Amino acid sequence: MQLPNSRCVRSASFVAVVVAWVLGIAANAQESADITLSPLRTELYHEQWIDFNKNGQRDTYELADAEIDARVNDLLQRMTINEKTGQLVTLYGYKRVLRDDVPNSKWPREIWKDGVANIDEHINGIPGWRGKQESPYVWPPSEHARAINEVQRWFIEETRLGIPVDFTNEGIRGLCYYQATNFPAQVGIGATWNPDLVTQIGQVTATEARAAGYTNIYSPILDLARDPRWGRVVECYGEDPYLVAKLGIHQARALQATGVASTAKHYAVYSVPEGGRDGNARTNPQVTAREVRQIYLAPFEAVVREVGILGVMSSYNDYDGVPVSGSYDLLTTHLRSRMGFSGYVVSDSGAVSDLWKKHRVASSMQDAIIMFLEAGGNVCTAFQSPKRYLELLRDAIAEGKISHETINARVRDVLRCKMQLGLFDHPYVQDVELSNQVVGCDEHKRIALQAARESMVLLKNEDGILPLDKGLNSILICGPNAKSTGHSISRYGPMMGDVISVYDGIQAALGENVDIRYAEGCGVVNEGWLENELYSLKPAAHEVKMIDAAVSKAEGVDAVVVVLGESEHTIGESKSRTSLRLTGLQEELVSRLVATGKPIVAVLINGRALAINLVDRDVPGIVEAWFPGEWCGRAVAEVLFGDYNPGGKLPVTFPRSVGQLPLAFPHKPASQAGQGKGHNPNGVGNSRVLDELYPFGHGLSYTEFEYSDLIVSPRNLPPGESVVVSCKIKNVGDLAGDEVVQLYLRDEVSSVITYDYRLRGFERIHLGAGESRQVRFILQPKAMEFLDAAMNAVVEPGMFTVMVGSSSKDIRLQGEFEVMPTRNETYEAKLPR
Numbered sequence: 017m018q019l020p021n022s023r024c025v026r027s028a029s030f031v032a033v034v035v036a037w038v039l040g041i042a043a044n045a046q047e048s049a050d051i052t053l054s055p056l057r058t059e060l061y062h063e064q065w066i067d068f069n070k071n072g073q074r075d076t077y078e079l080a081d082a083e084i085d086a087r088v089n090d091l092l093q094r095m096t097i098n099e100k101t102g103q104l105v106t107l108y109g110y111k112r113v114l115r116d117d118v119p120n121s122k123w124p125r126e127i128w129k130d131g132v133a134n135i136d137e138h139i140n141g142i143p144g145w146r147g148k149q150e151s152p153y154v155w156p157p158s159e160h161a162r163a164i165n166e167v168q169r170w171f172i173e174e175t176r177l178g179i180p181v182d183f184t185n186e187g188i189r190g191l192c193y194y195q196a197t198n199f200p201a202q203v204g205i206g207a208t209w210n211p212d213l214v215t216q217i218g219q220v221t222a223t224e225a226r227a228a229g230y231t232n233i234y235s236p237i238l239d240l241a242r243d244p245r246w247g248r249v250v251e252c253y254g255e256d257p258y259l260v261a262k263l264g265i266h267q268a269r270a271l272q273a274t275g276v277a278s279t280a281k282h283y284a285v286y287s288v289p290e291g292g293r294d295g296n297a298r299t300n301p302q303v304t305a306r307e308v309r310q311i312y313l314a315p316f317e318a319v320v321r322e323v324g325i326l327g328v329m330s331s332y333n334d335y336d337g338v339p340v341s342g343s344y345d346l347l348t349t350h351l352r353s354r355m356g357f358s359g360y361v362v363s364d365s366g367a368v369s370d371l372w373k374k375h376r377v378a379s380s381m382q383d384a385i386i387m388f389l390e391a392g393g394n395v396c397t398a399f400q401s402p403k404r405y406l407e408l409l410r411d412a413i414a415e416g417k418i419s420h421e422t423i424n425a426r427v428r429d430v431l432r433c434k435m436q437l438g439l440f441d442h443p444y445v446q447d448v449e450l451s452n453q454v455v456g457c458d459e460h461k462r463i464a465l466q467a468a469r470e471s472m473v474l475l476k477n478e479d480g481i482l483p484l485d486k487g488l489n490s491i492l493i494c495g496p497n498a499k500s501t502g503h504s505i506s507r508y509g510p511m512m513g514d515v516i517s518v519y520d521g522i523q524a525a526l527g528e529n530v531d532i533r534y535a536e537g538c539g540v541v542n543e544g545w546l547e548n549e550l551y552s553l554k555p556a557a558h559e560v561k562m563i564d565a566a567v568s569k570a571e572g573v574d575a576v577v578v579v580l581g582e583s584e585h586t587i588g589e590s591k592s593r594t595s596l597r598l599t600g601l602q603e604e605l606v607s608r609l610v611a612t613g614k615p616i617v618a619v620l621i622n623g624r625a626l627a628i629n630l631v632d633r634d635v636p637g638i639v640e641a642w643f644p645g646e647w648c649g650r651a652v653a654e655v656l657f658g659d660y661n662p663g664g665k666l667p668v669t670f671p672r673s674v675g676q677l678p679l680a681f682p683h684k685p686a687s688q689a690g691q692g693k694g695h696n697p698n699g700v701g702n703s704r705v706l707d708e709l710y711p712f713g714h715g716l717s718y719t720e721f722e723y724s725d726l727i728v729s730p731r732n733l734p735p736g737e738s739v740v741v742s743c744k745i746k747n748v749g750d751l752a753g754d755e756v757v758q759l760y761l762r763d764e765v766s767s768v769i770t771y772d773y774r775l776r777g778f779e780r781i782h783l784g785a786g787e788s789r790q791v792r793f794i795l796q797p798k799a800m801e802f803l804d805a806a807m808n809a810v811v812e813p814g815m816f817t818v819m820v821g822s823s824s825k826d827i828r829l830q831g832e833f834e835v836m837p838t839r840n841e842t843y844e845a846k847l848p849r
Contacts, residue, residue, distance in 0.1 A: 053118065053162055053163075053165075053166045054119075054166065054169060054170075056169060056173075057173050060172075060173065060178075064079075064080060064081075065078045065079055065080065066078060066172070066178070066440070066441075066443070067178075068172060068177055068178030068179070068440070069094070069176065069177050069178060070178070075090060075094075076090035077090040077091035077094075077440065078440065080440075080441045084432060084435045084436065085432075087435055087440070088428055088431045088432050088435060089428075091177065091179070091431055092424060092427060092428060092431065094177060095177065095427070096130070097410060097413055097414075097423075098130040098406075098410065099130045099131055099176070099177060099179070100423055100424070100427045101130075101406050101409050101410055101413070101423070102127075102128065102130040102131040102132050102133075102406070103131060103132070103133045103179065103395075103427045103430045103431065104133060104389070104394060104395055104396065104409070104423075104426055104427065104430070105132055105133060105395060105396050105397075105402035105405055105406060106132070106133060106134050106135070106136050106184070106362065106395055106396065106397035106398075106402065107128055107132045107134070107135045107136070107402060108135075108136050108137065108397075108398075108399060109135050109136055109137045109138030109139060109140070110138055110139045110143065110151050111142075111143035111148050111149070111150075111151075112136070112137060112142075112143075112399060113399065113400060113401055113402075114135070114138070117138075117139050117151035117152075117153050117163055118153070118163050118166045118167060119166065119167060119170040119174070123170060123174070124174065127401065127402060127403040127406055128402070129174075129175065130175065130176075131171060131175050131177070131179045131181075132171075132181060132402070133181075133182060133360070133362075133394070133395045133430050134181060134182040134183065134184045134232060134362070134395065135167065135181050135182075135183055135184070136184045136185065136397065137184070137185055137186065137192065138164065138167065138183060138185075139151045139153050139154050139160055139163055139164070140154075140185055140186075140192050140193045140194070141154050141155075141192075141193055141194035141511055141512055142192070142507065142511060144194075144512075145505075145507075145511040145512060151163070154194050155194050155195065156451075156452050157227055157228050157451035157452050157454070157455040158448045158449050158451045158452050160193075160194075160228050160229060160451070161227065161228055161229045161445040161448040161451045162445075162448050163229075164183060164228070164229025164230075164445060165229065165444045165445055165448070167181065167183075168180060168181055168183075168229075168443050168444055169444070172443060179431075179434070180434060180439040180440060180443040181439075182231050182232050182277070182430075182433070182434055182437065182439065183229055183230045183231045183232065184230070184231075184232040184233070184234060184279070184362075185225065185230040185232070185233060185234070186233070186234050186235070186507075186508040186509070187221045187225065187233035187234060187235040187271075187508075187509070188201075188202050188234075188235050188236070188237055188251055188506075188508050188509060189201055189202065189506050189508065189509025189510065189645065190217070190220065190221055190224070190464070190509050190510050190645075191221050191224045191225050191228070191230070191233070191455075191509070191510065192506075192507075192508055192509055192510065192511070193224070193225075193228055193230075193455070193510065194510070194511070194512050194513075195455065195456050195510060195512050195513040196221075196224050196228075196455055196456060196509075196510040196513075197220050197221075197224060197455075197456050197457075197460040197461060197463070197464050197510065197646075198464060198504065198505075198509060198510040198513055198515070198645045198646035199217055199220075199464050199467050199468075199509070199645045200464075200467055200468055200471045200504075200642055200643060200644045200645045201250045201251065201504075201506070201623055201642055201643040201645075202236075202237055202250070202251050202252060202253055203241065203249060203250050203251070203252055203253070203254070203623055203624070203642055203643075203667060203668070204467075204468075204471035204641075204642030204643060204644060204645075205217065205253060205263065205467060205471060206252070206253035206254040206259065206260070206263060206667030206668075207254075207470075207471045207472075207473050207640070207642060207664040207665060207666065207667050207715075208467065208470040208471050208664055208780070209259070209664070209665050209667070209756040209778055209780050210470055210780045211262055211263060211265075211266040212266070213463075213466065213467060213470060214263045214266040214267050214270070215266045215267075215269070215270045216270075216463045217267065217270070217463065217467060218235075218266065218267040218268070218269070218270025218271045218274070219270045219273075219274050220460045220463055220464075221233060221235065221270075221271065222270065222271045222272075222273075222274030222275060222276045223274055223454060223460075224454055224455045224456070224460070225276050226274070226275050226276060226445070227445070227450065227451040227454040227455055228445075228451060228455060229445045230276065231276055231277065231437055231439065232276060232277040232279055232326070232327060232437070233271055233276050233277070233278060233279065234279045234281055234327075234329060235267060235268075235271065235278060235279070235280075235281075236253070236263070236264040236267040236268055236278070236280055236319070237251050237252060237253070237280075237281055237282070238253075238260055238261075238264050238280050238281070238283075238315040238316050238319060239251070239252050239260075239281075239282055239286050239287035240252060240254070240255055240256070240257060240260055240287050240288075240311060240312060240315070241253075241254055241255045241287065241624075241625075241667070241668050241680075242255050242287060242288050242311075242678060242680045243287070243288055243289075243292040243677060243678060243680075244292075244596055244624045244625040244626075244668065244671070244677070245291070245292025245293075245592050245593050245594070245596065245624075245674065245677065246287060246288070246289065246292045246293075246294060246592050246624075247294045247587055247588050247589055247590060247591035247592045247593070248287065248294065248588065248589055249287070249587075249623065249624045249625075249668070250587050250588060250623025250624060250643065251508065251589075252287065253667060254667025254668055254712075255667065255668045255669065255680045255681060255712065256667070256681055256682065256712065256775050257310070257311050257312075257314040257315050258314075258774065258775040258776060259667055259775060259778070260315040261314060261315040261318035261319065262318075262778075264280065264315050264318070264319045265318060265319050265322045265323055268280065268319050268323040268325050269322070269323045272323060272324075272325065272326065275437075275438075276437075277325070277326035277327050277359070277433060277436075277437055278319075278323065278325045278326065278327065279325070279326070279327025279328060279329055279359075279362065280316060280319055280320075280325055280327070280328050280329070281328070281329035281331070281364070282329055282330075282331035282332075282364060283316055283328045283329060283330055283331060283340065283346070283351065283361075284308070284312060284313055284316065284331060284335070284340055284346055284350075285301045285303060285308055285312045285313075285331075285333065285335045285340070286298070286301075286331040286332070286333050286340075287312075288301040288302065288303060288312075289301060289333065289592075290302055292592050292593070292677070293592050294589065294590045294591065294592035295590040295592070296374070298331075298332040298333050299332070299333045299334050299374075299375070300333070300334060301333060301334075301335060305336070305807070306768075306803055306807070308335065309803055309807070310771075310802070310803055311682075313350060316328070316351070316355065317354075317355045320351070320355040320356060320357045321355060321356060324358075325357075325359060326359040326360070326433045326436060326437070327359050327360060327361075327362060327433070328351065328357060328359065328361050328362075329361070329362050329363070329364050330347060330361050330362070330363050330364060330367055330393055331364055331367065332364055332366070332367045332370055332374075334375060338377075339367075339370065339371050339375045339377060340367075341363050341364075341367040341368060341370070341371060341388055341391070341393060342371045342375075342377060342378070342384070342387040342388055342391050343391055344390070344391045344392060346391075347361060347391045347392030347393060348391065348392035351392065352392060358429070358432070359429065359432075359433050360394040360395055360426075360429040360430045360433050361392060361393045361394045361395070361429075362394065362395040362397055363388065363393055363395065363396050363397050363398075364397065365397045365398055365399050366397075366398055366399065367388075367397075368384050368385060368388045368393070368396045368398065368405075369381060369384060369398060370384075371383075371384035371387055371388065372384040381404070381405075381408055382408040382409075382411065382412055382417070385405060385408055385409050385412065386412055386417055386418045389409075389418060389422055389423070389426055390418065390422055393426070394426045394429050394430055395430065456513065461646070461647075464645055464646055464647055465647040465650065465651065467645065468644040468645055468646075468647040468648065468650075468651035469647075469651045469654065469655075469660050469662075470663065470664060470754070470780075471641070471642055471644060471651075471664050472639060472640070472641055472644075472651060472652070472655045472660075472662040472664050473639070473640040473662060473664040473665060473666055473714075473715045474638075474639055474640075474655070474662040474664075474715060474716040474717065474718075475620075475632075475638040475639065475640050475670075475710055475714070475715075475716070476632060476635070476636065476637060476638040476716070477636070477637055477716055477718075478636035478637065479636060481615060481617060481636045481637040482617060482637040482639070482655075482656065482658075482718070483655070483656060483657050483658030483718060484575055484577075484617065484656050484657055484658075485657075486525070486526060486530075486657050486658075488530060488574040488575055489530065489531060489574055490530065490531035490532075490533065490572065490573040490574050491522070491526070491530060491531070491532055491533070491573055491574060491575050491576070491577065492533045492534070492535065492566070492569050492570045492573045492575075492576045492577070492614075493518065493519050493522055493532065493533070493534050493577050493579065494534065494535040494536065494537040494566045494569070494570070494576065494577070494578050494579070494605075494609070495536070495537050495538075495577075495578040495579035495580050495602070495605065495619075496536060496537065496538055496539050496540040496579070496580065496581075496583070496600070496602065497518065497540070497579040497580060497581050497583070497619075497621040498517070498518050498519045498534065498536065498577075498578075498579040499517045499518075499519045499520075499534070499536070500517065500540075500583060500621070501515035501516075501517050501648065502583060502584050503581075503582065503583055503584055503621055503623075503643045503648075504643050504644060504645050504646065504648050505584070506584075506588075506643075507588075507589075510646075513646060514646060515645070515646050515648055515649075516646065516647060516648055516649035516650050517648065517649045518577075518579045518619060518621070518641075518648065518649045518652050518653070519534055519579075519649065520649045521648065521649020521650045521651070521652055521653035522577065522649065522652075522653045522656065524649075524650070524653065525650075525653040525654070525656075525657055525659070526657075531573070533569045533573060534569075535562070535565050535566035535569050536562055536566070537562055537563055537565075537566035537578070537605045537609075538559060538562055538563060538566075538600055538601040538602060538604070538605045539559075539600055539601075540581070540582060540583040540585065540586060540599055540600055540602075541583075541585070541586065541599050541600045542555065542556070542559055542599075542600040542601045543555075543556045543559065545599065545600065548599075548600070549593070549594050549595045549599075550594075550595075555601055555604070559601055563601065563604060563605050563608055566605060566608070566609065567608045567609060567611075567612060570609055570612045570614050571612060571614075573614060574614075574615070575614065575615045575616070575617070576609055576612075576614050576615065576616040576617070577616075577617055577618075577619060577656065578605065578606060578609055578616060578617075578618050578619070578635075579618075579619045579621060580598055580602050580606070580618055580619070580620055580621070580622075580628075580631070581598070581619075581620045581621040581622035581626070582599070582621065582622040582623055582624070582626075586599055587622070587623040587624055588623070593624075594674070595627075595674055596624070596625065596626050596627040596671065596673070596674045597626070597627050597628075598626065598628060598631070603630050603631075606618070606630060606631055606634065606635065607630065607634070610634045610635065615636075616635055616636070616637075617635065617636070617637035617638070617639070617656065618631050618635045618637070618638045618639070619638075619639045619641055619652055619656070620638065620639065620640045620641060620642075621641055621642070621643065621644075621648070622640075622642065622643070623642065623643050624668075625666075625668045625669060625670040625671065626670065627670070627671055627672055627673055627674065627709065628670070628709070629672055629673075629709065632709060639652065639655055639656065639662065640664075640666070641655075658718065658751075661717060661718045661719065661751055661752065661753040661754070662715070662716075662717065662718070663715065663717055663753055663754025663755065663756065663780065663782075664715050664756075665713050665714060665715035665756045665758075665823065666710055666711070666712060666713060666714045666715060666823075667712070668680070668712065669681055669708045669710070669711060669712045670708055670709040670710040670711075670714075671708055671709060672705050672707070672708065672709045673705050675704070675705070676704075676705060676708075679708060680712070681711070681712035681713075681775075681824050682771035682772065682773065682774045682775070683771060683772060684769055684770075684771060684772060685769065685771075685772045686772075687772075688707075688708075690706050691703065691704065691706075711823055711824050711825040711826075712823070712824045713756070713758050713775075713821075713822070713823035713824045713825075713826075714823040714824075714825070714826070715756070715822075715823070717749075717753045717754070717755065718749070718751050718753060719747055719748075719749030719750065719751040719752070719753040719785070720747070720748050720749045721745055721746065721747055721748065721749075721753075721755045721783070721822065722745070722746045722747075722748045723743055723744070723745060723757075723820060723821070723822075723828035723829050724743065724744045724746070724829070725742075725743055725744040725790075726741070726742075726743045726818075726820060726829040726830070726831050727740075727741070727742045727743070727831075728740075728741050728818050728831040728832065728833050730833065731832070731833050731834065732833070732834050732836055733833065733834075733835060733836065734835070734836055734838065735797070735811050735813065735835055735836075735838060736797050736811070737797070738794050738795060738796045738797065739794070739795040739816075739818075739833050740792065740793070740794055740795075741759060741777070741792070741793045741794075741795060741818055741820070741831070742790055742791065742792040742793070743757075743790070743791055743820050743829055744788055744789070744790050744791075745757055745781065745783065745788060745789055745790075745791055746783070746786075746787070746788035747783035747784065747785055747786060747787050747788070748786075749785060750785050751785055752782065752783065752784045752785055752787075753782070753783065754780055754781065754782050754783075755780070755781055755783065755822065756778055756779070756780045756781075756822070757778065757779050757780075757781065757791045757820065757822075758775065758777075758778045758820070758821055758822065758823065758824070759775070759776050759777035759778065759793050759795075759818065759819070759820050760773045760774060760775055760776065760818075760819040760820075760821070760824065760827070761773060761774055761776040761795065761799060761800070761816055761817070761818060761819070762774075762816065762817040762819070763800065763802065763812075763814065763816055764814060764815040764816065764817060765814045765815070766802060766812060766814070767804055767805060767812060768802070768803070768804060768805055770802045773817070773819060773824075775824070776793075776795060776799045777793035777795070777799075779791055779793075795818075797811050800816060800835065811835060812835070813834075813835045813836055813837035813838070814834065814835060815832055815833075815834050816832060816833055816834070816835065817830065817831075817832050818830065818831045818832060818833065
C-alpha cells in the first residue's frame with residue numbers, strides 16, 4: 017500500500033517546515049506568552065533526508081528513495097530491546113494517560129524515552145467535553161498542529177533513533193476533534209446506501225485529521241448490527257455484510273488516499289454478544305464458524321483485500337472460547353495468511369489484560385502479553401501508562417519466554433506502516449496556519465448537510481400526509497427530541513460545535529408568519545427507568561402535567577410534529593437494552609396526541625431499530641432521521657416540508673418485538689417463516705408475532721419509481737465467468753427523487769444450506785420527474801460463492817435467481833441464469849450424501 021507522497025520528499029518541504037515553525041513560534045509568543053515551543057534542530061533536516069539518529073550520515077532507513085523493506089530492516093537491526101518493545105505500545109494522550117500536552121523536562125525520564133508506536137487521542141477535546149481541564153492547544157487548529165509538531169519533534173530529536181510517532185484518533189462521525197465537521201452516526205450513513213458520499217466523508221475526515229496532525233484514524237467500523245439490543249449498533253453501517261463491506265471499502269480507501277492510515281474495527285465477531293449484552297459482557301457471540309466466515313469476517317476481508325488497510329483493531333470478546341486478542345486462528349491464520357493483511361494490529365483498550373483478568377485464559381498479565389504477541393497482535397492499548405506492560409514484556413524477553421523472532425516480526429509491522437505513512441519523510445504538519453481554513457470549513461459542512469439529507473428514511477406516508485404544507489397557520493413541535501442536540505455529539509466523533517435542533521430547523525423553514533408552538537411532552541426516559549423496561553409505571557405528577565400541556569397546545573393547531581426516539585443516554589457503548597419499545601412515556605404521549613384528531617407526523621431520532629408498533633399503527637407519517645449530525649434540524653425540516661425528497665433505505669431490519677430476535681438480513685430459508693393457521697394435532701397455530709415491522713432496504717419516497725426491462729446476460733455460463741444484469745428505472749411521479757435499486761441473488765440448489773437470498777449489488781440514482789435510466793450490475797464469480805462442507809469457497813453449477821427491487825421484500829423484477837457444470841461434474845454431485 018503506497019500513500020500519497022510517502023516516498024517523495026521535495027527539497028522545499030523541509031525549508032517550508034523550518035520557516036513555518038519559526039514563524040509559528042514568533043506568533044505564538046506574541047499571543048500566548050506562557051506557551052513556548054522549541055525550535056527545530058535545523059542541522060538534522062536536509063533536502064532529501066532527516067538525520068534521525070544524529071550521526072551525520074545518510075543511513076538506509078533515512079532515505080526516502082530506498083525500498084521500504086530495506087529501510088525497515090536497517091532500522092530494526094539498529095534497535096535495542098527497549099526501543100523495539102517501545103514500538104509495541106500505545107501512549108494515551110492528554111488527560112487520558114499523558115499529563116502534558118507538550119514535552120517538558122520530565123519526559124527524558126519517562127518510559128516513552130525509547131519511543132512508542134502511537135499516541136492516541138492527543139489533545140482532541142475529550143477532556144474538556146468531560147469537564148476536565150483542557151489544553152490551550154485544542155483550538156484553533158493551527159495551535160493544535162503546532163503542539164502535535166512539538167510532540168513529534170521531541171521523539172525525532174530527543175530519542176536515540178528518532179523514530180516518529182503515529183498519532184491515532186477516532187473518526188466514525190467525522191474526526192474526533194473539538195469542532196471538526198460533524199456527520200450523521202454511522203448507521204445513518206449506512207441508510208444513504210451511497211458509496212460515493214462515503215468517499216467524500218472519508219476525504220473530509222482524513223483532510224481534517226492531517227490538518228490537525230493525526231496520521232491514523234480508527235475507522236471504518238465493520239461490525240454488523242445484527243442485534244438491535246446491542247448499544248453500539250449506532251456505530252455500524254448496517255446488518256448486511258455486502259452493504260457494510262461496500263461502504264467500508266469506500267471509507268477506508270478515501271482515508272488512505274488522503275494520507276492517513278485506516279484502522280478498521282472491531283475485529284472480530286464483536287457485535288453479537290450473547291443476548292445483545294454490552295459493558296463487561298462483551299463476550300460469547302453465538303454464531304457458527306460458517307457464519308463467522310460468511311457474515312462477520314466478510315467486510316474485513318473485503319476491505320483488507322480491496323484497500324490494503326494499514327491497521328486492524330482486535331476486540332475484547334472471545335469466539336468459541338478463545339479470546340480474539342489471543343487467537344492465532346483469527347489474528348494470523350485468517351487475517352494475515354488468508355486475507356493478506358500486512359499492517360499492524362492494535363488491541364482495543366484493555367483487551368490484552370482481559371486475557372488474564374476477564375477471560376482467565378492467562379495466568380498473569382505477562383502471560384497475557386505473550387499470548388497477544390504470539391497470536392499476531394502488535395500494539396497493546398490500555399487506559400494506563402505502558403510502563404508496567406513494557407517492564408513485563410522486557411522481563412519475558414530476558415527470561416526467554418518469548419522469542420526475539422516474534423518481537424522482531426511484530427516491530428517490523430509497525431515500522432513498515434510508519435514508512436508507508438511517510439512519517440520518516442514528512443513527519444510534521446507543514447502548513448499549520450492552513451489548518452484553520454480546513455477544519456470545519458464551509459465545503460466540508462456542505463457535505464455533512466448532504467449526508468444528513470440522504471440518511472433520512474421515509475418509513476410511512478399514509479394518504480400522502482407528507483410533505484406538510486408550508487402554508488399552514490399553526491403547528492405544534494413536541495416530544496423529547498424536539499429541542500435536543502446531544503444525540504448528535506459523540507465520544508467517537510466531533511464532541512463540540514453547534515447542532516441545529518428539529519425545533520430550530522422547522523422554525524427557520526417556516527419563518528415568522530406561522531404560529532409555532534412547543535411542548536416537550538415527556539423526557540426520553542421517565543422516573544423509574546430502567547424499571548419500566550419491564551412493566552408500565554404510573555407517571556409522576558409532573559410527567560402527567562408535561563403530557564397534558566402538549567395535548568392542550570395540540571388542540572388549536574393545524575398539524576403536530578412529535579419528535580421521538582433515543583438519546584446518548586440510552587444507546588451507545590455499554591448501553592444495551594432489554595426492550596426495543598420507545599423508552600419512558602413516549603408511547604403515552606403519542607396516544608394522547610393522536611386522540612386529539614389533529615394531523616400528526618412522527619420523527620424518530622435514534623441509533624437502533626425500534627419496535628414502534630403503536631406509532632406505526634396510529635401515526636400516518638413517520639420519518640426515520642437517525643442521529644443526523646450538526647445539520648439535524650435543517651435536514652429534518654427539508655424532508656417534512658418537501659424541500660428535499662427522502663431517498664434513504666433501512667440498513668437494518670425493524671422487528672415488531674424483541675422476542676423475534678435474531679431477525680436480520682440475510683437469513684436462512686424458512687428461518688423467519690410463519691407457523692400456519694388454526695389448530696391440529698401437529699401443533700400448527702398462531703402463537704407468536706410474525707414478520708418484521710419494516711424490512712431491510714425499506715424506504716419510501718414522495719414520488720414513484722417503475723422498474724422494467726430486466727436483462728440477464730449470459731443466461732448460461734461456465735464457472736468463473738461474470739453475469740451482467742441491467743434494468744430500466746423510471747420516475748413516474750411529479751417530483752424529482754432518489755431511488756436505491758437493490759439486486760439480490762439466490763442459489764436455488766446448493767450442497768450446504770445457503771442464505772435464502774443475498775444482497776449482491778445496489779445503486780442510488782437521482783431521477784427527475786418522468787426521467788428514466790438504465791442501471792447495470794456485474795455479478796462476478798465471488799457473488800455466487802459460498803462455503804461448502806469443507807469450508808472451501810466454491811461456485812457450484814446450477815440455477816441462480818436474480819431479483820431486483822426497492823427493498824428486500826419489494827422485489828419488482830426477477831430473472832435467472834445457470835452456471836453450467838464442467839466436464840465430469842453433474843448436478844447430483846451437489847446433493848448431500
